[in-house]
Amino acid sequence: MIKGNNSVKLTLPAISINESYARVAAAALAAQADPTIEQIADIKTAVSEAVTNVIVHAYRGMPAGKVYITMKLDEKGIFTVTVRDTGCGIEDIGRAREPCFTTAPAEERSGMGFSIMETFMDSLRVRSRPGRGTTVTMIKRL
Ligand SMILES: Nc1ncnc2c1ncn2[C@@H]1O[C@H](COP(=O)(O)OP(=O)(O)OP(=O)(O)O)[C@@H](O)[C@H]1O
Ligand SMILES: [Mg+2]
Numbered sequence: 164m165i166k167g168n169n170s171v172k173l174t175l176p177a178i179s180i181n182e183s184y185a186r187v188a189a190a191a192l193a194a195q196a197d198p199t200i201e202q203i204a205d206i207k208t209a210v211s212e213a214v215t216n217v218i219v220h221a222y223r224g225m226p227a228g229k230v231y232i233t234m235k236l237d238e239k240g241i242f243t244v245t246v247r248d249t250g251c252g253i254e255d256i257g258r259a260r261e262p263c264f265t266t267a268p269a270e271e272r273s274g275m276g277f278s279i280m281e282t283f284m285d286s287l288r289v290r291s292r293p294g295r296g297t298t299v300t301m302i303k304r305l
Pocket of ligand 1: 222
């Protein structure tokens with residue numbers, strides 16, 4: 164097998180203890196590309212924000228569902244992670260991605276999650292369908 168050609172799929176209950184599990188799993192895969200400490204920290208932070216969003220927002224008012232995580236590392240050291248849910252979806256993605264926009268101000272959310280993902284990764288794509296769920300795809304070159 165070519166070094167760095169690896170992938171992982173995880174399905175986890177969308178509950179808060181699994182935020183750290185997802186973060187550590189992402190770091191473990193990314194580590195195979197000999198990244199810098201800073202790159203690992205960036206990936207951990209971004210994955211943590213995406214998974215936390217699923218835990219906090221996706222299944223609001225319904226039974227807690229799952230978070231589906233797919234991660235891939237190619238032979239060029241490009242790390243791709245997808246965080247998907249089958250929850251409520253996002254009505255207006257453009258607005259949701261704006262800094263400081265949150266639908267949960269009462270819970271002391273600052274609305275910075277997507278901005279952090281965008282800053283710490285090389286690319287961020289958000290796809291969502293109201294009532295169907297959300298898929299966040301992030302890429303980082305290591
Ligand atoms: N997976 C998701 N399912 C449903 N809604 C989401 C999801 N992810 C984000 N959102 C919506 O997008 C908004 C912005 O998300 P973002 O992560 O930027 O901020 P936040 O989660 O509200 O606050 P913070 O991340 O700073 O704690 C959220 O308030 C929520 O309405
Ligand atoms: Mg958030």
